[in-house]
Amino acid sequence: MIMPEREGGYLKGQETRELILRTALSILIEEGYRAMSMRRVAAACGMKFGNLTYHYRSREDLVRELMEAVIRAYEVEFAAIMHMPGVPAEERLRRLCTLVLDDIRSKKTTRFFPELWSLSNYDPFVLERVQELYVRARAPLLEIVAELRPDLGTDDREILALFISASMEGMTVFAGHEKPFEPRMPQLERIAIHSFCTLVKTITADEIKGLGTQA
Template identity: 70%
Template sequence: MTEIKGNFRSITVADLAFPPREGGYAKGHETREAILAASLNLLVEEGYQAMSMRRVAAACGMKLGNLTYHFASREDLVRGLLDAVIRAYEIEFAAIVHMPGTPPEERLAEICGLILEDIRTKKTTRVFPELWALSNHDPFVFERVQETYARARAPLVEIVGEMRPDLSEDQRHDLALFISASMEGTTMFAGYEKPFEARMPMIETIAIKSFVDLVRNWEDPEPN
């Protein structure tokens, strides 16, 4: 596994979403993240097939050999990319979790709103379907993606717990699981379904209200 080292500046969502490209990157110490940005761009724009070593190298304005110098294999590149994307989102989520002492209901709404709006408007969203498809066949990608979602879910579980201390751990998890899955589907559709995109602001409102109400009122159904 190629380690990201030295004074490598960790890639932000913005970097990944709108990579600089004009006239080739390269040079100096940021080559690595330039490669990752170019890879992501190719992956999102033209799919995994297009993310070949040669095309990535070309997109960076460098030679193939130099790319293999930084990433020995294509798999290495995928792993590096995954790490970068995950790191970017973790920064995103970390910023969301730590919010001043507003009531949990508001924070739930805030978090969901941020995730829905923030992620939707970033190009990086589109990387997830690709990652899902990849994860279907690559255990490494599978585990990393799963891990990412679990981590993204943690603050949700926490807030649900604050709102409903009467619920069991399992119940909180179930609610958070449903909410995150629901958000995932929503942002997913937003990127792919044209009619959805236009109505997104209202859908977001619906989603958030639905989530808050759900957590507020949830009771396990009586066994019949």
């Protein structure tokens, strides 16, 4: 799902920027972020370094637009689910989670996001970009939680959306592309979606706050 092929024509400058983004993404996925230098990207694109810096003055500029392209691709898919006429909120939650969990098994997603997670531990610029990306990625989850649980406060809805998002992303290292439990991902997916839907429908504000009756 990351940066799908786009339909329609391009102006020359747009076509070049698209080439640069796809090349940078390919290097990051296949070789890691450290290999994604500006000179490496320029060479892989078959262009001079100066031509690359005409479009992107620094690697930070390139990373910023690359991540913007990535999250836009997801937002298009999320919007298609969110705006399905007549589909109940719980079913949209199921479809949204299915989309994310299926995508985790792709090579692009399994390689791309853990690379960013690792880098964000010591690169403040990447950390900020990653946090921005996930705020936007959680937005549709938050909207569905609000539909299903209008009785919960804003903070409670946000923590539920965060929990669901974090739980799904955490499966990447165990059941992503070529990971040990990838063959079990269909089972994990069914368990996860059932659990998320039940959680959102039944958890109380007191339980979220830790004030519920203890067994």
